[in-house]
Structures are given as structure tokens and as C-alpha cells.
């Protein structure tokens with residue numbers, strides 16, 4: 001039985017971060033938490049790119065663009081949607097989560113959901129605190145773990161597909177001979 005698992009070593013990895021400016025007093029703390037985790041895990045500043053978007057609704061488009069660019073090993077999405085502040089809370093949070101998941105599926109890359117969805121400002125601030133209770137830090141840890149796990153999976157995938165390719169070309173050759 002084989003078990004594969006990611007690690008928390010970010011050295012040599014490249015990260016895209018999409019952070020929304022809405023509720024910036026919260027999201028800047030999520031960003032600080034994410035950066036601290038990435039740096040502590042060995043990521044270099046030069047391999048981290050940050051894109052700022054107006055609100056959580058705009059996160060998926062930029063996350064998808066970053067993921068499809070193949071310039072990153074993982075993309076981290078950070079935002080804060082607070083129910084008390086908005087009547088369209090449900091729409092924004094649903095679109096952000098759906099779009100972020102879709103960006104990941106479409107690009108075969110970890111695109112991590114680090115968007116807070118809370119009832120109150122107080123709850124949002126609680127989840128944007130020190131590293132052990134900061135959603136941005138947690139998202140960064142998940143990004144490292146998923147990126148390193150994906151790297152472990154790649155050789156196996158390539159091996160399988162090249163074997164399939166060889167088989168297919170052999171079949172094609174024998175068909176042409178007939």
C-alpha cells in the first residue's frame with residue numbers, strides 16, 4: 001500500500017496570491033499571515049506574486065488567469081465577506097467559492113480558498129489574528145501541502161501517459177500496415 005502526502009517545505013515553490021481590497025482591514029491581516037507562513041516555510045519573495053482585486057466577487061477571474069499561466073505551483077485566494085455588511089452576502093460568497101473551485105479544476109492546480117465568510121466584523125477579525133488562528137496562514141499551509149503533493153503525483157502521471165502513448169502509436173503503426 002502506498003501513501004503519498006504533501007510536506008510543509010515551500011523552498012523552490014512559486015505562489016500567486018489574489019487578495020481582495022473590500023474589508024481591507026481584515027484582508028491585509030490575512031495577507032500578512034499567508035506571507036509569514038510562506039517565508040517561514042522557505043519560499044523566496046521573488047517567487048511570490050500578489051494581485052489585488054476590488055472584492056471577493058472578482059477573485060475567481062484573476063485566480064483562474066494566474067492558475068492557467070502555469071507560472072505558479074499554487075494560487076492562494078484571500079478575502080472577507082461579512083454578512084452584517086451586505087445584503088448580497090450569499091451571492092458573493094457563493095460565487096467566490098464556486099469560481100475558486102472551478103479555477104482549480106480547470107487548471108489542474110491547487111487554488112486555495114482563503115476567503116472568510118462571517119456574520120460579523122468581530123468574527124472576521126478573530127479569524128485574521130495570530131498565525132494559529134489566521135485564515136490566510138492556514139490557506140498558505142494548505143497551498144504548500146497541496147503543491148508538494150501535486151509534485152509527488154506528477155512523475156507517476158507522466159509515466160502512465162507515456163506508456164499509453166507508446167501503446168497507442170504501436171497500435172496505429174500496425175493499423176497502417178494492414
Ligand code: INI
Nearest residue numbers: 020022054055056057080081082085086
Ligand atoms: N466584497 C467583499 O469582498 N466582501 C464583502 O463583504 C462585500 N460586501 O459587503 O458587499 C463585497 N462586495 C463587493 C463585491 O465583491 C464586488 O466587488 C462588487 O459586487 C462588484 O462586482
